[in-house]
Amino acid sequence: MEETEKEVQTPKKSSKTRKWVRGIVWASWLIVLGGFLSIYFIVHAISVDMNGLFGGLPSYKSLENPKNDLSSEIYSADGKLLGKYFRTNRTNVPYDSLSPNVIHALVDTEDDSFFDHSGISFKDLIRVGVKSIILRQGAGGGSTLSQQLAKNLYSTRGDEFEGSLVKNIGNRTIRRGVDLFIVKMKEWIIAVQLERRFTKKEILAMYLNTVPYGSNAFGIQVAAKTFFNKDQKDLNVQEAATLVGVINAPTRYSPKNHPKRSQNKRNMVLGQMLAYGDLTQAQFDSLKVLPIELQYKMDNNNHGMAPYFRNAIRPWLMKWAKNNGIDLWEDGIKIYTTIDSRMQTLAEKALDDHMKALQAKFNHSWDGHNPWIDEKGKEIPNFIENQIKRTHAYRALVKEFGASSDSVDYYLNVKHPMTVFSWQGDVDTLMSTMDSLRYYKRFLQAGFMAMDPHNGYVKAWVGGINYDHFKYDHVMQGKRQPGSTFKPMVYGTAIENGYSPCYQVKDMPYTFQLPKGSTKPTWTPQNADGKFTGENMTLRQAMAKSVNSITAFVMDKVGPRQVVDFASRLGIDIPKSQAVPALALGIADVSVYELVGAYGTFVNKGVYVRPNFITRIEDKFGNVIQEFPPQTKEAISEETAYLMVYMLRGAAEEQGGTAVGLSWELKHNNEIGGKTGTTQNASDGWFMGVTKDLICGTWVGGDSRSIHFKNWYQGQGARTARPIYDKFMRDVYKDESLGITKGAFERPSKPLSTEIDCDVLNSAIYHQEEETPQAETDSTATVAPPKPKLEELDSDDIL
Template sequence: MAAVPALVVLYVLVLIPFTPGIGDIRKARVDKPAQILSADGKLLAEFKPSNREWVPLNEISPYMVDALVSTEDHRFYEHHGIDFKRTAGAALRTFSGDRQGGSTITQQLARNLYPDEIGRAPTLTRKIKEAITAFKIEAVYSKQQILETYLNTVPFLYNAYGIEMAARTYFGVSADQLDILQSATLTGMLKGNAYYNPVLNPERALARRNTVLGQMVKYGKLTPAQYATLSKKPLGIDFERQTEPPGPAPHFAQQLRRWLIAWADRNDYNVYSDGLVVRTTIDARLQSMATAALTQHANQLQGIANGAWSGRNGCNAGNDLFRTFMRETPDYKAARDAGANDQDALKHLASDHAFMRGLCKTKTEVQAGFLAIDPRNGQIKAWVGSRDFTDEPYDHVQQARRQPGSTFKPFVYGAAFANGAKPTDTFIDQPVEIPVKGEEIWRPDDAEAPTNKPMTLRDGIAWSRNRITAQLMMQVGPDKVARLARAMGVRDSQLDPVPSLALGTSPVTLKEMVSAYSTIANDGEYIEPRMVTSIEDSKGNVLAEFASASPQRALSASADRTLIDVMRDVVNRGTGSSIRSRFGIRADVAGKTGTTQGNTDGWFVLMSPQLVAGSWVGFDDGRVTLDDYWGQGARSALPIVGDFFQRALRARVVDLRARFDTEVAPGVFETFRQNLNAWIEKLFGPTPKVEAPVKRAPVQAQRAAPASAPAPEVAASAAAGVSAASEAVPSASAPTAASQPYEVGLPPIIAPASAPVATSPHLPQEPALAPTPTPDDAEPAPGGPAAQYTPPVQQQPGQ
């Protein structure tokens, strides 16, 4: 018989190394979540393991402590982790068939803190590990510290951890305001959160609360007379789920959390308890400006979308597209599984007003993303992933992949300039036919009829002409364009090296596009975007510093400067000219608009020497679009970026005087040629000028009659809900660089920011054309412009 106790002791000794160490226990009580700070020292987020707010014991109602000790462990102040009397009594009752729990508050805390190390199964091994850990906790903590830790770590359902969140969730008060009844109710839940849930099971919760009040009478914390009065009162639940405030940069923080957890794991730190201080690249001022600009303009676009979908051809069963949405829901499937035919199922769903409103809101919610990067060092300065993180946590900056449309064209022009092309080189603006796979023919088109006249590359990108870009793509080659785009920053998304890539048919992320444009703004050198500058411990000691990544040459400086110079024309006189006319931005900027087929996606990216900012606007379901007017990137995405830059310049966060260096140093051959010409002129006089031959497109082209129609007049127009953004309109015979002198630098401002804006009813569209279908064979819109249906774009919801 003596061998049995010896074996028990030996078994206990064997288990000791498999329980948490004293060092781990000392760390466990310290709840110091990582603090995420902006570059200017503002708090962006705190990384907590759960929705919990730690409060010291002196800020917790004494009624809560009395109720807890009286009910869960009335000898708490007498034992050292294990109540042997209670344990023995519980064991006897269990053996007799009446299972009882005998865990002390300290043992319960051990389970709460170390569920994986101790285990969850009701076995002898678990009970021994629990007891060993409880002894260790008692050796490290005082009784007051144990109570504080227990009350701050215990779960109370509905993502409420700790007494502070529980008090707010169930009674709308703080932990120090809990009265006797409220304290007894919360204590009663500890026996079984779900079973005694006061929201779903109020009768059980009331009975359990009165049991707790009885325990308080038994151990002298309450008089019988008080019990008689209190036990008759209702629960008085004031339930409201508690959500963590999203913070000023929630999508950025969400991406950063993943990175930081991986870093902490590699370096043996705990994100949730070691008090790390993470200093990020975000500028709190720019973040606030970006959020305000995106919210304001996306809300205005939402008003337009709501108006378009509110009519008889909007969100109702009479709309072919909306009927398709209805058929895709689980509710429709359930109705069909129950035996209803298609017509009856749709009729039943159409009569459910809550269902129809919810589906309409889900499908017609305008979404947007915004990102700003300092091109000089790759620091991310502002990140807005959606209109409202609480409603839409999906990140349209890094997760969403959408076709970039004409914002992809600068890679085609950049590759051409790297091959020696000049902005004054010309292609004929004519119908283009490009053979693709098999016997298919790709026919890129523009909103404007072909002129059959020469157009310079400078005008081609300013007016975002698809026919010119397609011809240039065939001269450069899709493979070279795809390689350049990857080198410049489009490094995570798959780029299909086909001719239509020139018009942005391969889906990419907004982060990739802004990163690539930052390469353009940085003299052709790619710098990997970064989020963090340093990490410190809770005492301010620097644990790690993160310098900018080494620059990688993606495009020669001369080709890049030429590209910036021609992209200035986009905002000076082209499709992005409302940056000047509407927003009055006088800084040296360059950029590009983008609109995909059917107006599914609107893009705009703007570059300055100190900041590059881009925005995407659209719907999560690509079958829903804005109309031909508001769906264009110049009217959906550009105003967000324009508003942001206007705010940043006014606040002097961005220097108005900063200029791009676009002086291109002549090469050795060019220098020799200039010197030779000067020597010849000196000896023999000036050389007569010879007109350069027109460069013909190296593609199959259809002959078309010369266009002689004059340019459409620009008429003033206004649409309800959003101020019209002025967008330069190319004439049917857009001027070439030869016929219209071009001055490098900044033009005079067309109109002040407050002046009426002239717009055209015939703006150039920029469809991102896949080889099939072409814009001409897109399916017509069922039910008017609000319900336009286009073949689904290639879309990947995540990375």
């Protein structure tokens, strides 16, 4: 009976079990179907937004042209990247140029089904659901690369796309949960739309170009440069794996800050590449034990080649960009400059080498005393206390505490850790704000610029001794008194008015009658050594030796207003109020930039070419937006220009000329001209050098005009500025690839109307005077040539 009952009851239990299983299956399918239908309607609702309930989505236009804040790049004439302008440091790389190592590491680790799905990977979603919810194991977020790209491009988690539904939820926990759910739905929608509009290769390239890697590096190219100092295409397997490992958590897995943690993550990526067949077991075993070898250098606007140049032209670029509806910091334009990276490197080295040695001499000459002195050679009292009032730190303290508060003085003198510049390298130390100002004021500064005189292309630009610590540009931004380097404007005016380079004047005191109301009734300029030789000199000799008395004579003959007009035509703007006799000795402030442009006119046959630093600008796709041809104007006659070149050559060819001290290797088989300049108390030293191919200007001086060498002999331009030019030009001639060669200046197309062989001219005048002794002559001009001096004289003028 028991067996019979058992047999009867079994089918009933089996039937109930089957019904229960079928119910569970149907319920599960209904739940899944209901879930998908719910998600469909939610997605639809989010897509249409329902009056701002969900915060909206990117427009179709923005999806077609996603904006990704590209750095604008600035290039040298020979194709070298000089630097960037950016808010977000990012450089685009097309898919075909991407490193295969990076692509394999990324896909294997982040989205192995990337080339198969349409923006959403349901396989990964199920994996995440099972591992995270059921097994309670970490399994990642299940986001595809397309979804991650959507988040990177459109800030889906920011306030821009937050709707009223989320904003009106009071409970913080519920609000965050709802917001996260809506955000994930939006990323799904955008991912699918991106998949419809772009190819898989384009999506992968966009992803690698936008993802952050830490250390202010966005995109694979900048990351490769930042961490390994190489192009991304040159990354080896372990380097590519390291950068892919950084992607999800740049701070946590930074190879710079957490090398061990980064190495473990890298090995995990290598393991994924092994699992998907992109590495062999032998390769994996050999790579996983290697250390991470960084060549770390975080990019910023202070780094790169020619930082003074890039900063100096930035205002011009910003104005141009604004006028053309372009964002310099985000639109990824490419700016092609005239700078030659090879010459720039030579210029920076020449300036650094000389200034390091010159600073040591300067410090030794003062032997611990302060170099800020007055006209009587006495230290200026309260110099630093007055200078500190010009600083941002002082103004900030005054704003916070008030000008009369003791707190201002207290905080200015509180010591705190800082890194300061030295010629032996940066030094970490403890200093107060007052200490640092006192320390930095002792450093000499410099500016150097080289230009092609024929097209105005600026080839090298060094605006100071170290851009990290001294931002002020001494090429264009800084203006100082040029001293004798302005004298060619005076002599050029005379040549234009018919004076010959052979015209002779006696070196003797020359006195100007000053207008009523002046502090003194007369002014008699002194020569550099305070002496007058009484010798007769040609204008060429006088300019070569920088004789003040003869320059003053010439100024009186041509008049200050004509000199101002002449200088203006050569690109030097001088206020009319400074059209006074003392202008002959260079009292009007000018920049290196202006002087180089002016001297270039002499070599360019009288045609002034505005110094040009940009040739063209392209958009991020390589389309030319605008080209910038040289800006020229006829300034002086071809004959006047050549006669001035001949005059400038006198500094290197005449006995006692201030450029005679140039290296023999520069002058050998070469026509070269120059002009030194030194202002009062040797606060400014200048040298201008001219050859057929290059015009160069150099300035050296203190940060403030009150900072001088202890004596004028040490601070004259022949010793402070000329050596920089000398070193630069020697190195330029050694590099044959630059195309800068020695040779003669181009002669005028027509015969000269005046004789420049002074010996022949003087002989003719002598014989003419013997035949007609009663002829009238200028009382200050004679015909006998001066006796040659055997010693070299590197003296210059003082104000």
